[in-house]
Amino acid sequence: MTAADPTISTVPDGYSSVSPWLITRDTKALFEFISVAFGAQEIDRVVGEDGTIGHAEARLGDSVVLAFDARPHWPATPSYLRVYVDDADAAFHAALSAGATTVSVLDNSAWGDRGARIQDPLGNVWWIMSHMEDVSEEEAGRRWQAPEYAAGMEYAIDSLHRHMTGQPNNPDDGPELVRTMAPIKRAAGVTAVPAGYRSVEPWIISHSTAGVLDFITAAFGAQEAFRVPMEDGSIGHAEARIGDSNVLAFDSRRDWPPTPAFLRVYVDDGDATFAAALAAGATAVTNMTEMFWGEKVGRVRDPFGNLWWIHCRVAALSEEEAYARAGQPEFIKAMEYVTSAELVVPDR
Numbered sequence: 001m002t003a004a005d006p007t008i009s010t011v012p013d014g015y016s017s018v019s020p021w022l023i024t025r026d027t028k029a030l031f032e033f034i035s036v037a038f039g040a041q042e043i044d045r046v047v048g049e050d051g052t053i054g055h056a057e058a059r060l061g062d063s064v065v066l067a068f069d070a071r072p073h074w075p076a077t078p079s080y081l082r083v084y085v086d087d088a089d090a091a092f093h094a095a096l097s098a099g100a101t102t103v104s105v106l107d108n109s110a111w112g113d114r115g116a117r118i119q120d121p122l123g124n125v126w127w128i129m130s131h132m133e134d135v136s137e138e139e140a141g142r143r144w145q146a147p148e149y150a151a152g153m154e155y156a157i158d159s160l161h162r163h164m165t166g167q168p169n170n171p172d173d174g175p176e177l178v179r180t181m182a183p184i185k186r187a188a189g190v191t192a193v194p195a196g197y198r199s200v201e202p203w204i205i206s207h208s209t210a211g212v213l214d215f216i217t218a219a220f221g222a223q224e225a226f227r228v229p230m231e232d233g234s235i236g237h238a239e240a241r242i243g244d245s246n247v248l249a250f251d252s253r254r255d256w257p258p259t260p261a262f263l264r265v266y267v268d269d270g271d272a273t274f275a276a277a278l279a280a281g282a283t284a285v286t287n288m289t290e291m292f293w294g295e296k297v298g299r300v301r302d303p304f305g306n307l308w309w310i311h312c313r314v315a316a317l318s319e320e321e322a323y324a325r326a327g328q329p330e331f332i333k334a335m336e337y338v339t340s341a342e343l344v345v346p347d348r
Contacts, residue, residue, distance in 0.1 A: 003269035004296075004314040010243070011266045012313065015064055017243025020202040021262035021309070022067040022079045023344065024122040027053040030067055033120050034058060037095035038083055038128075040065070054339070061085075061199025066264060074344040077260065078123040080203035082248060084193040088130035089183055092116045095128065102171040104159040107152045107181045110143035111135050113194075114183060117160065125163070127203070131194040133187040151177040157236075164256040197246060204249040205259040206304040209235040212249055215302050216240060218280035219273060220265055222247070260305040262343075270296045270312030277308065286341045290314060292331035293322045297338060307343060 002008045011017055024030050027045070034040035038060050045056035052069040060083060070077065085091040092106055095118045103117035103125060115129035135143070143149045155178045162169040172179075186192070193199055206212050209227070216222035220242050227238035234251040241247075242265060252259060267273040274288050281303040288298035294315035300308050317325070325331050 002313050003272070004312065005316075008313045008316050010268050010313065014059075015266070016062075016198060016245045017266050018202070018245035018247060019064050019066055019264045020079055020081055020200065021264060021307075022065060022081075022122075022124055023070050023074070023077045023262055024067065024124070025070055026122060027056050027067045027069050030120070030122045030124075031056065031058055033095075033098050033100070033122070034060065034065070036098040037100065037120070037126075038085060038091055061193065063198045063200035065200055070344065076123055077262065077344055078119075078125060079262065080125050080127075080205055080259065081200055082127040082129060082203065083200050084129050084131060084197065085199075086130060086192045088113075088115045088128050091128050091130075092118065095120070095126070100126075103163045103169065104156055105171045105174050105179060106183075107155070107178045108132070108149075108184055109152065110140045110146075110149045112140075112190075117156075117163075119163065130186075130192050131190060132184050133190055134194075148177045148181060151175045152181065161253060161256075164253070198244075201246050201248055202261055202263055204247055204261045204263075204304075204306060205252050205256075206249070206306070207252055207254075208304060209238050209249045209251050212302070212304055212306070213238060213240055215277075215280050215282070215304070216242065216247065219277035219282065219300075219302075219308075220267065258305060260307060262307045262309075264309040264311055266311050266313070268312070270298060270310055270314075273310050273312070274298045274300065277302070277310070282308070285343065286338050288312075289334045289338055290331075291334055291338070292325040292328070293317060299338075299341065299343070 043057040099121040100118040106116040112133040112135040222240040225239040282300035285299035294317040
């Protein structure tokens with residue numbers, strides 16, 4: 001429930017606490033791709049007077065992804081997302097047929113998932129996964145000792161590094177133990193999305209995952225689930241929960257380009273969260289502002305370059321009520337304010 005009105009749920013029906021934004025040159029093409037590759041269903045799109053898409057939403061499984069067209073002078077801002085699907089092999093091949101390129105070929109993980117990575121035609125990287133079996137920590141630990149799983153992890157790390165540094169990444173050059181790893185049948189009673197997770201969840205890739213975890217804990221009350229330290233002291237994988245959602249994270253390498261994430265988070269008290277984010281080191285991009293559809297919205301850039309849309313519901317409105325408010329001077333001014341912000345820092 002929200003601080004503004006205890007009768008209003010924090011997260012609107014059909015949405016989740018955290019949703020990723022995808023900012024690309026062509027939202028229409030993006031939605032065509034995710035529809036073919038992942039079976040996404042478009043919910044809405046708002047087209048501006050200049051023909052660009054200012055806001056769009058699509059549903060993938062139990063999740064919603066948000067999107068809008070980048071401004072011409074903005075640099076590329078690829079998103080990094082994990083998507084759970086019923087059949088990873090079918091989705092992988094559908095993605096390639098729809099214009100994606102391979103980042104990492106299909107293989108089976110020690111923890112019971114099968115998956116691959118692709119880059120879509122707009123530059124976003126998707127971890128295509130399907131949960132095939134529930135595996136205990138003890139069993140996963142034993143599997144790590146098997147040559148095929150060890151080779152799979154080494155390949156996953158190396159192939160992503162090659163992609164991030166612009167090196168040739170021919171899928172036929174992958175280890176034979178990985179390329180020949182056959183699909184496994186989903187175990188009885190196992191769901192394609194593992195318990196406690198959602199169909200789509202964002203990756204936050206930064207030079208300091210530890211710092212990101214500290215920030216989202218202070219700003220959004222995140223609860224860290226775990227982190228996996230590597231031999232060099234970096235964090236190879238971490239997860240934290242914000243509300244009903246998970247965010248995934250790992251440390252970037254020094255020679256990787258910046259990879260800011262763009263995320264919307266629903267909170268109980270927008271003003272308090274905004275202040276907490278600033279106190280934790282974020283900078284304000286747009287102040288908390290009430291919008292015509294009944295939410296207060298503010299944006300902050302965290303110390304690691306990620307941009308957060310902080311949303312708090314303050315009124316439960318019908319479509320007719322929201323439409324009527326959209327024409328009122330104070331809400332016209334509010335929309336002009338939030339849309340005038342330079343969300344993406346241009347390349348210097």
